Amino acid sequence: MIIGGGPAGYEAALVAAQLGAEVTVVEREGAGGACVLHDCVPSKTFIASSDVVTAYRDTEEFGIHGASLADVRVDASVVNKRVKRLAAAQSSDICATLTKAGVRFVQGTARLGQDTLGHTHRVMVTPGNGDPEYPIDATTVLIATGATPRELADARPDGERILDWRQVYDLTELPRHLIVVGSGVTGAEFASAYLAMGVEVTLVSSRDRVMPHEDPDAAVVIENVFRSRGMKIMGQARASAARRTAHGVVVEMQDGRTVEGSHVLIAVGAIPNTSGLGLEEYGVEIGAGGHVAVDRVSRTNVPGIYAAGDCTGVLALASVAAMQGRIAMWHALGEAVSPLKLQIVASNVFTDPELASVGASQAAVDSGKVPARTVMLPLTGNARAKMMGLEDGFVKLFCRPASGLVVGGVVVAPKASELILPIAMAVENHLTVDQLAHTITIYPSLSGSVAEAARQLMQHEFE
Numbered sequence: 001m002i003i004g005g006g007p008a009g010y011e012a013a014l015v016a017a018q019l020g021a022e023v024t025v026v027e028r029e030g031a032g033g034a035c036v037l038h039d040c041v042p043s044k045t046f047i048a049s050s051d052v053v054t055a056y057r058d059t060e061e062f063g064i065h066g067a068s069l070a071d072v073r074v075d076a077s078v079v080n081k082r083v084k085r086l087a088a089a090q091s092s093d094i095c096a097t098l099t100k101a102g103v104r105f106v107q108g109t110a111r112l113g114q115d116t117l118g119h120t121h122r123v124m125v126t127p128g129n130g131d132p133e134y135p136i137d138a139t140t141v142l143i144a145t146g147a148t149p150r151e152l153a154d155a156r157p158d159g160e161r162i163l164d165w166r167q168v169y170d171l172t173e174l175p176r177h178l179i180v181v182g183s184g185v186t187g188a189e190f191a192s193a194y195l196a197m198g199v200e201v202t203l204v205s206s207r208d209r210v211m212p213h214e215d216p217d218a219a220v221v222i223e224n225v226f227r228s229r230g231m232k233i234m235g236q237a238r239a240s241a242a243r244r245t246a247h248g249v250v251v252e253m254q255d256g257r258t259v260e261g262s263h264v265l266i267a268v269g270a271i272p273n274t275s276g277l278g279l280e281e282y283g284v285e286i287g288a289g290g291h292v293a294v295d296r297v298s299r300t301n302v303p304g305i306y307a308a309g310d311c312t313g314v315l316a317l318a319s320v321a322a323m324q325g326r327i328a329m330w331h332a333l334g335e336a337v338s339p340l341k342l343q344i345v346a347s348n349v350f351t352d353p354e355l356a357s358v359g360a361s362q363a364a365v366d367s368g369k370v371p372a373r374t375v376m377l378p379l380t381g382n383a384r385a386k387m388m389g390l391e392d393g394f395v396k397l398f399c400r401p402a403s404g405l406v407v408g409g410v411v412v413a414p415k416a417s418e419l420i421l422p423i424a425m426a427v428e429n430h431l432t433v434d435q436l437a438h439t440i441t442i443y444p445s446l447s448g449s450v451a452e453a454a455r456q457l458m459q460h461e462f463e
């Protein structure tokens, strides 16, 4: 029995069905969950449109006339319709895949029922079609209920001018001046996409720099790109309120500063969907911040009850949610299973340029927690980058001081999400910089910089 049909829930369902279990997924919205309907998939589809605009940047420099950035006009209504259409289509695809795999998909809301102290757990299901609540007894329950945008008490989203990231797709016109509150990954991605579409953007960042949890060198490069393209970034600014004015909004900071714009997007993190599920009554441990406490095979403290994805607060990525869900089912159904390894999760921020990272972080290396040698190669030295007119970005590699084992890396580049794979594979498969450097790469290619970085670390070994 799986509560929640996002990546954690549906990937778990597919594994359980493959292993011959009788599986029911209860999802209150649609298959694919918030990931597909509101968060990851819509935002990346939106960014795909902003990437098209970006392609018109510097056309004159390439000798292309008649298609400059100034001529480009974005039809927000068409962009947002496409976003919603693709999200709905992906949700239908997932529903069809689940059904084909033999999973019973129920549109409705579920919660844990009374603990019957038996070998099964009772889950109460309220169908979305208005039918009365009914119980399902299950040997294994997976809580995969995701998270919801966090609100600020004095900046409640109204869906018109004060928006959370799930409401932006209802706009029929681009904002004239968008204020983005929160410079985490979500805030940075939307600020980048709207900026590319020609919107005036002010980013309210509570810290010294944007994306405080990402590689500092990478965050600085992206912040500089943002600024050079005209984004205003308010550093050390914590928003306390957002109010509507006659023609827009005003955002107030805790230190008294204010900024006026046409719309504000609140992107200050998410809260787990763990209330109203009967978890506490059932004795399931809830940790700090309201997340379900789990171990590395997704077990809660109650035998037979597992949890996966954003409701656990382990690492809010679709890829991690899916793996936690699969691991839960492999464990529950008696398969050999390796506990979740977070050290080797690749992640990507879909700004322009993108920021991808995997493995050891700069902070861990600087603090001495991970002994490593490092090299950082700016893309300006890469032949392909020169041809493409790329001026920002780099490849950074970390390796063990003596053995040269690759332990991590960072790439800032267009489509860094695709370029991080060789580094992720090197980390996962315990390759050395020597092995990476011996790979014959395409010439000219951005990935050539990955091998070049490895080569430079290789030379270092003999110093």
Ligand SMILES: Cc1cc2nc3c(=O)[nH]c(=O)nc-3n(C[C@H](O)[C@H](O)[C@H](O)COP(=O)(O)OP(=O)(O)OC[C@H]3O[C@@H](n4cnc5c(N)ncnc54)[C@H](O)[C@@H]3O)c2cc1C
Binding pocket: 003, 004, 005, 006, 007, 008, 009, 026, 027, 028, 029, 030, 032, 033, 034, 035, 036, 038, 039, 040, 041, 043, 044, 108, 109, 110, 111, 144, 145, 146, 147, 165, 186, 273, 277, 308, 309, 310, 311, 315, 316, 317, 318, 319, 320, 321, 350
């Ligand atoms: C703007 C944004 C962009 C993102 N982009 C990326 C990205 O590019 N790459 C990436 O890896 N990650 C990305 N993420 C993170 C990713 O979306 C989440 O990590 C992922 O959605 C987590 O999946 P999940 O299955 O835990 O939860 P969700 O996808 O949130 O699904 C949980 C589902 O459970 C349902 N539910 C809740 N309670 C109940 C109940 N009682 N009964 C029935 N159903 C219930 C919810 O309605 C929801 O549909 C992004 C997040 C945001 C906010």
Ligand SMILES: NC(=O)c1ccc[n+]([C@@H]2O[C@H](COP(=O)([O-])OP(=O)(O)OC[C@H]3O[C@@H](n4cnc5c(N)ncnc54)[C@H](O)[C@@H]3O)[C@@H](O)[C@H]2O)c1
Binding pocket: 152, 181, 182, 183, 184, 185, 186, 187, 189, 204, 205, 206, 207, 212, 237, 238, 239, 240, 267, 268, 269, 270, 315, 316, 317, 347, 348, 349, 350
């Ligand atoms: N590309 C991706 O994979 C992707 C994209 C978006 C989100 N995500 C996932 O979702 C998680 C959450 O990201 P997020 O950006 O939504 O949340 P976050 O918690 O990482 O960032 C929110 C930011 O808002 C700031 N903030 C909080 N209150 C504020 C205030 N009053 N005024 C100004 N700033 C304030 C916080 O200091 C923080 O930096 C990420 O860790 C990531 O795992 C992933």
